[in-house]
Amino acid sequence: MKKSVVSKEYQKLQKDIIELQEQWKTSLDPDCVRPKIDKAAMEAGVPVTALAAIDFDISLFLQWIEDIGHLLSKYQPEIESSMQTIKSLMDEETAKRWIDEAFAFNYIYFAGFAEENGLDGWIPQFVAETVLRPYLQLTAAKIQDEIHHGVHGAGCPVCGEPVRLAQLEGEGKKVLHCPRCSAHWNDRRTACSHCGNNDHETVKVLTIEGESAAQIQICEECKGYTKVIDTRQYIVKPTPAMLDLNTIHLDFVAQEHGYKSAGEAKQTN
Ligand SMILES: [Zn+2]
Numbered sequence: 001m002k003k004s005v006v007s008k009e010y011q012k013l014q015k016d017i018i019e020l021q022e023q024w025k026t027s028l029d030p031d032c033v034r035p036k037i038d039k040a041a042m043e044a045g046v047p048v049t050a051l052a053a054i055d056f057d058i059s060l061f062l063q064w065i066e067d068i069g070h071l072l073s074k075y076q077p078e079i080e081s082s083m084q085t086i087k088s089l090m091d092e093e094t095a096k097r098w099i100d101e102a103f104a105f106n107y108i109y110f111a112g113f114a115e116e117n118g119l120d121g122w123i124p125q126f127v128a129e130t131v132l133r134p135y136l137q138l139t140a141a142k143i144q145d146e147i148h149h150g151v152h153g154a155g156c157p158v159c160g161e162p163v164r165l166a167q168l169e170g171e172g173k174k175v176l177h178c179p180r181c182s183a184h185w186n187d188r189r190t191a192c193s194h195c196g197n198n199d200h201e202t203v204k205v206l207t208i209e210g211e212s213a214a215q216i217q218i219c220e221e222c223k224g225y226t227k228v229i230d231t232r233q234y235i236v237k238p239t240p241a242m243l244d245l246n247t248i249h250l251d252f253v254a255q256e257h258g259y260k261s262a263g264e265a266k267q268t269n
């Protein structure tokens with residue numbers, strides 16, 4: 001196991017970002033997101049946030065960019081000037097575009113934006129994704145009661161993030177949790193959460209030495225993996241984002257074995 005691959009500093013930064021997002025969320029007007037429940041779209045695997053109306057507040061957006069800049073510069077001082085550049089380029093239209101493109105995982109748009117403006121390639125998408133999350137989480141919290149199951153292969157029913165994390169509840173029920181928007185939904189314990197394969201010959205478990213409460217479910221059909229964490233004994237349950245971060249070494253183990261968090265479509269001949 002290569003727990004050391006993830007530096008302590010990286011984990012600390014991620015933790016600080018998650019805390020910042022928790023703070024930001026409290027400053028959002030609860031009515032700024034208006035999800036629309038469309039059962040047919042949900043059954044077809046369309047994430048709910050794709051159909052939600054979201055009002056962005058440009059002044060909050062600018063404040064949050066400043067907050068991230070302040071945080072990142074503690075780790076990497078030269079980043080401050082990039083954040084100033086982003087702030088100076090930001091207007092309502094660009095902010096809306098960023099949110100749309102972050103939602104669509106459009107890395108090409110962000111790479112282009114970085115290049116045009118002389119920024120490090122990773123910065124714009126990272127910033128956009130970071131400020132998008134509180135909105136996604138607010139959306140998920142509003143409609144959680146309507147979310148019972150997902151569509152295999154479609155990722156999170158609320159935000160579309162690929163599945164990678166589950167927790168055990170009650171008698172050992174598998175509940176998938178999205179580290180991006182915090183939505184949760186049920187899945188069959190023995191099924192692959194990517195392709196739905198329920199064959200015990202090809203859905204297997206990787207156990208991790210020294211970790212009795214964590215295992216990795218893997219699927220030979222789609223090569224997908226899901227971290228399954230038994231948090232039933234935890235006194236305080238971490239948020240999905242924190243649990244995902246604290247178990248990041250399991251992602252490395254799964255990926256080293258050739259599995260992915262987004263399964264591949266089955267090859268049928
Ligand atoms: Zn999600």
Ligand SMILES: [Zn+2]
Binds near residue numbers: 192197219220223
């Ligand atoms: Zn599968």
